[in-house]
Amino acid sequence: MRNLIFIIAVAALIITGCEQSSKDETTSSTTVTKPETVSGIFRFAVDGINLEAWNIQNNNTIAEHSQGLLITSAVVDALSGGTTQGVYTVLSTEYEKAFSGQHVIVTVVARQADENGTEKFAVAYSTNEVGNSGWRYFDAGNNFESYSFEYDVPVMNKGYSDFVGIWPDVSASGKGLVLQSLTVMKLPNHLKK
Numbered sequence: 001m002r003n004l005i006f007i008i009a010v011a012a013l014i015i016t017g018c019e020q021s022s023k024d025e026t027t028s029s030t031t032v033t034k035p036e037t038v039s040g041i042f043r044f045a046v047d048g049i050n051l052e053a054w055n056i057q058n059n060n061t062i063a064e065h066s067q068g069l070l071i072t073s074a075v076v077d078a079l080s081g082g083t084t085q086g087v088y089t090v091l092s093t094e095y096e097k098a099f100s101g102q103h104v105i106v107t108v109v110a111r112q113a114d115e116n117g118t119e120k121f122a123v124a125y126s127t128n129e130v131g132n133s134g135w136r137y138f139d140a141g142n143n144f145e146s147y148s149f150e151y152d153v154p155v156m157n158k159g160y161s162d163f164v165g166i167w168p169d170v171s172a173s174g175k176g177l178v179l180q181s182l183t184v185m186k187l188p189n190h191l192k193k
Contacts, residue, residue, distance in 0.1 A: 042186040044095045048109070048179035057085045060168070067144075068180040070113055071168040080124035080135045084165025089182060091162040096127075099162065099186055101155040106133075106164060107148040107183045112140045113176030118169040121177050123149065125184070126163045130154040135167060144180055150187070 046053045048068035056062050059074040071087045078085035091099070108123050122135035136149040153162075164184060168177040 042098050044091055044099075044184040046089055046182050048181050053089050054087055055083070055089070056087050057083070059172075060085075060087050061174075062087055065178050068110075068178050070176050071166065071179055072113075072118075072174050072176045073168045073170075074172050074174045075167065076172040078122075078135070078165075078167045078170075080122075080165065081126055081132050082128050083163050084124050084126055084132075084167070086122075086124070086165040086167035087179075088163045088165035091164065091184065093159060093161065095184070096156060096159050096162045099153045099184065100159075101153065102186045103150065103152050105148055105150050105185050105187055106136075107146050107181075107185075108138075108166065109144055109146050109180040109182075110140065110166075111144045111178050111180075112142055113178055116175050117142075118171070118175035118177045120170045122167040122170050123147070124165045124167075125151050125153065126165060127154060127156065128160045128163060129157055135170075137170065140177060144178075 049064075051062065051064055051069060054062055054069065057075070061072045063070045073086060075085050104125065106123060106125055110121070112118055118140050120137055121140055122137045124133050124135050126132035131154045133149070133151040138147040164182060166177070166179065169175040
């Protein structure tokens with residue numbers, strides 16, 4: 001029963017996120033939703049198509065794609081802490097405070113690149129201060145799918161920003177992943193798995 005409630009809540013949030021796009025705050029062509037609570041669930045969302053919302057470390061690339069962003073990596077044994085050694089986005093102080101000490105679900109909507117597509121990628125939530133989720137690994141498919149994991153975010157001390165990083169190709173061969181979106185949601189206790 002809890003799993004059914006969880007699936008319904010996530011589906012409602014994805015649908016609501018699509019409907020909420022008119023409420024997005026736009027700065028320099030970057031769309032990051034304003035902090036909001038939907039059905040009692042606080043969430044952060046960023047569209048993959050907004051290049052300015054994403055940062056890269058050495059040996060990663062990022063490029064516009066007709067269906068999102070094409071990201072690649074040639075990083076061997078990428079670290080999941082700090083900003084991560086993948087392609088990453090910054091969660092503002094407001095989100096860092098809201099997610100501190102909370103149970104969150106991180107969801108990436110992505111697929112393999114059409115040419116030289118990655119078989120496996122990873123995602124990490126990093127507090128940049130009191131720990132991180134470690135890389136959570138996923139097998140990439142040919143079609144867009146939602147890939148999610150849950151994480152209990154440690155309580156922040158001073159706060160140095162939180163980050164979500166994506167390691168597009170864990171084989172470090174420079175293979176590509178098409179990223180459509182990233183969402184981080186604070187889940188109420190009754191929706192925890």
